[in-house]
Amino acid sequence: MNIGDVIVIGSGIAALQFAHHIRADKNVIILTKSNVKASNSSLAQGGIAASVGVDDNDSLHRIDTLEAGRFHNNEEVVQKVTEEAPRLIDELRAAGCPFDEDEKGELLLGMEGAHSRFRIVHSGGDATGKQIIDFLAATLNRNIFIEENRFAYELIVNDRNQCIGVKAKDEAGKIHYYYANHVVLATGGCGYLYSLSSSDPNVTGDGIAMAYLAGAEIADMEFIQFHPTMLVKNGEVKGLISEAVRGQGATLVTSNGEAIMEHVHPLKDLAPRHIVSQTIFNHIQNGKDIFLDISSIEHFTKKFPTITELCLENEIDLSSGLIPVAPGCHFLMGGIKVNMQGETNIGGLYAIGEAACTGLHGANRLASNSLLEGLSYGKRLAQHINGSNWSEVPLSYMRTLQDSGSKAILVPTLNELRQSMMDRVGIVRTESTLTEQKTWLERFFKLDQYSPCLDELSSSQIQSFLGCVIALLITDAALERMESRGGHFRIDFPNEDKNWQSKQLIYQFRKGRMVLDEQIKASEYARAVFS
Incomplete structure (x- = not known):
């Protein structure tokens, strides 16, 4: 039997941010399905959206978020998260997390679809997610215990509708029981349930399904974001081509050079993702191959080293200036319904990151708001639990909700x-x-x-x-x-x-x-x- 103060299921940016802000005198067990760095957060090529530019402010960021979300968002959440975004970046920089800067030490800011300003903060060019996960994982306190290769599959809920633990299987199929006062689901979305997907193979919605079967409320599941530009070869997704490439001037074209977004939307290739994805899909359905034309981008290999490596691995000739792309499942806007602190309708059960439906994204996530959400809610939930009354796990009330x-x-x-x-x-x-x-x-x-x-x-x-x-x-x-x-x-x-x-x-x-x-x-x- 494993007993801790907090159990966190998942190891993406939300989980590790939570671990950094939880009280150091509390034992935290992180269960992860594979290894600690196998998550969508590590794969994130984009950056973190934050209104840190001199011509930007949180009101503009808020407006862009609402517009991309087609006004299905929770406006209170949008305002809160966009307001605190610059502060979250400052905190990471002060802690030593590296971000891309110019020769004067100022943050380099990128542009992505549906943003009205250059406000995307990067780390290592197109390796932002990996850089931040590496930093957070390397700087955890000693009270954080990580157990890898643990497949959590069922929450343990008592007769008082309190979640007090979780069951998980190891690689040999042995069942392990974990108990705690607080159980945090940070398991990510469900992107790998689609055959064309940018997601890590571990991201199949387990946490959301567990929460649902335990009685948690699940919301907005119809809203799935399909990223417009997956690298495809022989009908298979080989990886993601970041929206930042279009932010640098790349355009979507047919094999004969026709620019497909020219007359579709005022923002053309930087239109909201659902519009770009649907446009590409329509062309593919009509028998046309679609490419990302990168010929206008100077020093492409230097600006996008991760994408360059991906293309070389898959024998894509970058000298042609064309990268074959197609849309694929990328992000779930819905999930486990939570309040501003990350609480669910079940006592002791919380959700953060892509597994949660916070209301920030509405019907469509604004580019680079996902890592921001993970940082925001990871910190906020830790602060909330830090201030709560701590007590021993009520093991006398144990039961599982599963029927026999x-x-x-x-x-x-x-x-x-x-x-x-x-x-x-x-x-x-x-x-x-x-x-x-x-x-x-x-x-x-x-x-x-x-x-x-x-x-x-x-x-x-x-x-x-x-x-x-x-x-x-x-x-x-x-x-x-x-x-x-x-x-x-x-x-x-x-x-x-x-x-x-x-x-x-x-x-x-x-x-x-x-x-x-x-x-x-x-x-x-x-x-x-x-x-």
Whole structure:
């Protein structure tokens, strides 16, 4: 039995920022599915958005965030996070984290899509995520204990609706039990549930599925951001080509040099990501290959060393000035519904980072606001828990929420699930494909029925089952929202509907689907039942 003061599941930027700010006299156990640096945070080529430029301010950053999010955002959260962004950068710099500077020691600022100012702070050019994760991981206090290769798969909740721990399996399949007063989910999003994806293979929505099965509220799952420019070769994603490349002047073109964004949006190649992704997708559907034309960028290899290495590894001839690209799943705007401190509706259970739905991103995340969110909520949650009353874990009230169902369980392979999500719940959605996917997924799990006992299943079976839970949440929400907004595009409802702008779809295990209208009190839910 492992007992700590805090258990953190996940090891991305939100988790490590939390670990840096939690009280040094408290024992913190970080469980990570693979190794501590295997996360989407480490893969992040973009930077951190912060209004540190002389011609910038947090109000402009706030406006850009709301516009990109198609005004589905929580405005209070947007204001708070954009206000504190410069301070978070200052704190990291003061602690010794390296950022790219000019010869005068001033921060070099980049431009990315949907931003009105140069405000992207980088570290190591296009290796920002890796640099920051390396720094945070190397400077942890001695009270932080990291256990790698632990696949957390079930939360332990007592009769008082308090989360007091988690079950996890090691590489040999042995079950380990961890208990604590505070359990923090920082497991990331679910990008790897799509066959074309920028995500680390470990990012499959486990934490969100666990929280859902434990009774936490899950919101905004229909809003999936597809990054416009994945490096593709032979139909496979080989890596991400950062939006910063377009910020330096690269353009999206067909094989005959036609600039595809020229007349689509005033910001052209730096339009919001959902618009760029949908435009590329339409061209690919019409049989055209799309390339990123980098010929106008001087010293490309010096400015983008990570991307250069990626292209060379995949035998892409950079001297041609063309990089083959296609859209792929990149970021989940929804997740576990939390308040400003990262608290869920279950006592002792918290969520931060991409696993959480904070309201910052709305229907579509503004570029480089993700690392910012992780830093912001990691610190804020640590401060919140630091100020709470600490007590011993109430082990006498232990129980798990799982039913003792049959050990036999039907699940698809992860690859089958990934391909089906890309084909039916991808960039462009329709009622028919969504209905087909929902029917297929309900062969394995229904949102209003019991959850099977997972203990005797293999890790790969558990992985597929939890993936099906997430896939069904995404599919049902996409079917229910009959409009197009941000990362959710319905070809049969191609326009935004003002009646849907303030409505949020919320799911809770055994309680069905709820439609929360933010214009009324949060307690006044209009409830719907599953058909």
